[in-house]
Amino acid sequence: MNDPGRVPTDGSWETVVGLETHVQLQTRSKMFCACSADYAGAEPNTHTCPVCLGLPGALPVPNAAAVALAARTALALGGTVHARTWFERKNYHYPDLAKGYQISQYEAPLCTGGGLDLDGEPARRVRLERLHLEEDTGKLIHVEGGALVDFNRSGVPLVEIVTRPDLRSGEDARAYLEALRQLLRWIGASTANMEDGALRVDVNVSVRPRGAAELGTKVEVKNLNSFAAVRAAIDHEADRLAGILAAGGVVVHETRGWDEAARRTVPQRSKESAEDYRYFPEPDLPPLVVDAAWLEARRAELPELPAARRARLASGAGLGPDAARLVTRDRATADYVESAIAARPGAALAIADWIVGPLFGLANAEGHDAHAMAARVPPGELAALVALVEGGALGRAAAKDVLARMYIDAAPAAEVVAREGLGRVDDDALGAAVREVLASQTRAVADYRAGKGAALGFLLGAVMRATRGQADPAAARAALEAALAADD
Numbered sequence: 179m180n181d182p183g184r185v186p187t188d189g190s191w192e193t194v195v196g197l198e199t200h201v202q203l204q205t206r207s208k209m210f211c212a213c214s215a216d217y218a219g220a221e222p223n224t225h226t227c228p229v230c231l232g233l234p235g236a237l238p239v240p241n242a243a244a245v246a247l248a249a250r251t252a253l254a255l256g257g258t259v260h261a262r263t264w265f266e267r268k269n270y271h272y273p274d275l276a277k278g279y280q281i282s283q284y285e286a287p288l289c290t291g292g293g294l295d296l297d298g299e300p301a302r303r304v305r306l307e308r309l310h311l312e313e314d315t316g317k318l319i320h321v322e323g324g325a326l327v328d329f330n331r332s333g334v335p336l337v338e339i340v341t342r343p344d345l346r347s348g349e350d351a352r353a354y355l356e357a358l359r360q361l362l363r364w365i366g367a368s369t370a371n372m373e374d375g376a377l378r379v380d381v382n383v384s385v386r387p388r389g390a391a392e393l394g395t396k397v398e399v400k401n402l403n404s405f406a407a408v409r410a411a412i413d414h415e416a417d418r419l420a421g422i423l424a425a426g427g428v429v430v431h432e433t434r435g436w437d438e439a440a441r442r443t444v445p446q447r448s449k450e451s452a453e454d455y456r457y458f459p460e461p462d463l464p465p466l467v468v469d470a471a472w473l474e475a476r477r478a479e480l481p482e483l484p485a486a487r488r489a490r491l492a493s494g495a496g497l498g499p500d501a502a503r504l505v506t507r508d509r510a511t512a513d514y515v516e517s518a519i520a521a522r523p524g525a526a527l528a529i530a531d532w533i534v535g536p537l538f539g540l541a542n543a544e545g546h547d548a549h550a551m552a553a554r555v556p557p558g559e560l561a562a563l564v565a566l567v568e569g570g571a572l573g574r575a576a577a578k579d580v581l582a583r584m585y586i587d588a589a590p591a592a593e594v595v596a597r598e599g600l601g602r603v604d605d606d607a608l609g610a611a612v613r614e615v616l617a618s619q620t621r622a623v624a625d626y627r628a629g630k631g632a633a634l635g636f637l638l639g640a641v642m643r644a645t646r647g648q649a650d651p652a653a654a655r656a657a658l659e660a661a662l663a664a665d666d
């Protein structure tokens with residue numbers, strides 16, 4: 179009953195999506211041993227020891243930093259961190275799984291509840307089911323005629339974050355992942371780089387008749403390596419399932435993969451159930467006990483979170499919701515904006531405009547690294563540039579050129595203005611430009627004298643061009659009108 183090719187588009191089906199996201203925690207060492215977790219670019223199997231190779235008799239020791247980062251993540255998501263949980267063995271066989279089981283949490287996850295708002299809208303809240311700690315597996319490297327295994331990643335700490343089935347489309351999933359990635363980076367829990375595997379997403383998709391309360395049979399799609407792939411796989415799978423149901427077919431509970439080239443999901447295997455994993459408490463580890471004072475200390479470590487900061491900048495600083503959302507894309511950018519505003523508190527809105535417009539344009543062209551942006555144009559210098567514009571010393575067009583120069587040369591605003599001669603033209607230079615325009619644009623001058631008012635705009639444009647946009651438009655207009663009247 180696969181791909182019957184009849185996709186109902188009348189909106190009579192509702193898509194229901196839940197996400198399971200694995201996040202690599204940014205710790206120095208692995209989850210249960212002292213091996214370095216920073217294995218990027220390392221020779222295969224050089225970050226290993228008896229514990230993460232699963233050798234007999236090796237004993238795991240939990241990494242306190244990983245537990246702290248997991249708790250920080252749980253608190254930032256508004257979840258409930260439980261005082262007493264434990265680790266369990268999830269048993270299955272795969273060549274990248276050294277011990278034949280993964281140490282995870284099942285019955286008692288570290289955290290339950292919490293949620294994230296899509297696009298910052300509380301009405302579009304996605305509730306979380308759970309967040310638990312576990313260890314990563316190794317990695318298979320497929321080569322001609324077989325596969326090799328690299329255990330450098332084996333035992334690296336992960337949190338798995340599971341949503342409730344609150345998402346309704348591929349776009350919802352993209353928005354959720356954006357919000358999650360922003361938060362994880364914001365609190366320093368993870369690089370959350372999908373291309374490095376630090377953020378890995380499995381999606382559960384089902385469809386049901388619109389208005390139905392019961393969930394349909396779900397299909398899991400794995401191996402999605404970009405937000406775009408997540409979105410496309412969900413939308414494709416929802417269409418496929420609706421097609422099956424509309425044709426009177428039955429959806430099979432299975433795991434599918436995403437074929438990026440063919441832009442469709444493909445069957446992988448029928449789904450294991452929890453029983454297949456024969457979970458049982460890890461006998462080599464004591465229960466994970468979270469002390470209330472320790473947890474409060476983790477809460478106190480949290481920075482102001484994106485949603486709160488967005489709200490404060492939107493209304494408190496008067497930036498409005500759109501600019502506030504743009505400048506809180508990451509913590510370093512938000513810090514930059516706040517420093518620039520602090521340097522010139524009266525001009526918050528103008529400063530935000532210059533940042534989200536011209537400055538982001540320059541920074542985005544180079545991948546938007548907020549730290550690099552701040553190093554080239556320190557917040558105080560951006561404020562100084564805005565002051566020159568607001569004080570009338572610099573026209574907007576000239577100021578854009580100055581900013582581009584500041585960005586390229588990492589030079590102060592005043593220095594660029596002086597060096598490039600980009601400040602406002604003085605009265606003599608303006609008068610010379612007006613005389614030159616009147617002498618060369620005889621036709622427009624004649625039109626103006628014949629009563630065609632529009633010719634004045636044309637002449638004004640010529641004066642502005644002649645001064646490379648550095649004339650104050652009002653002063654240029656006054657000078658032009660005075661010269662035309664005098665020559666009359």
Ligand code: ZN
Pocket residue numbers: 208211212213225226227228229230231333
């Ligand atoms: Zn190790």
Ligand code: MN
Pocket residue numbers: 200312338
């Ligand atoms: Mn997992």
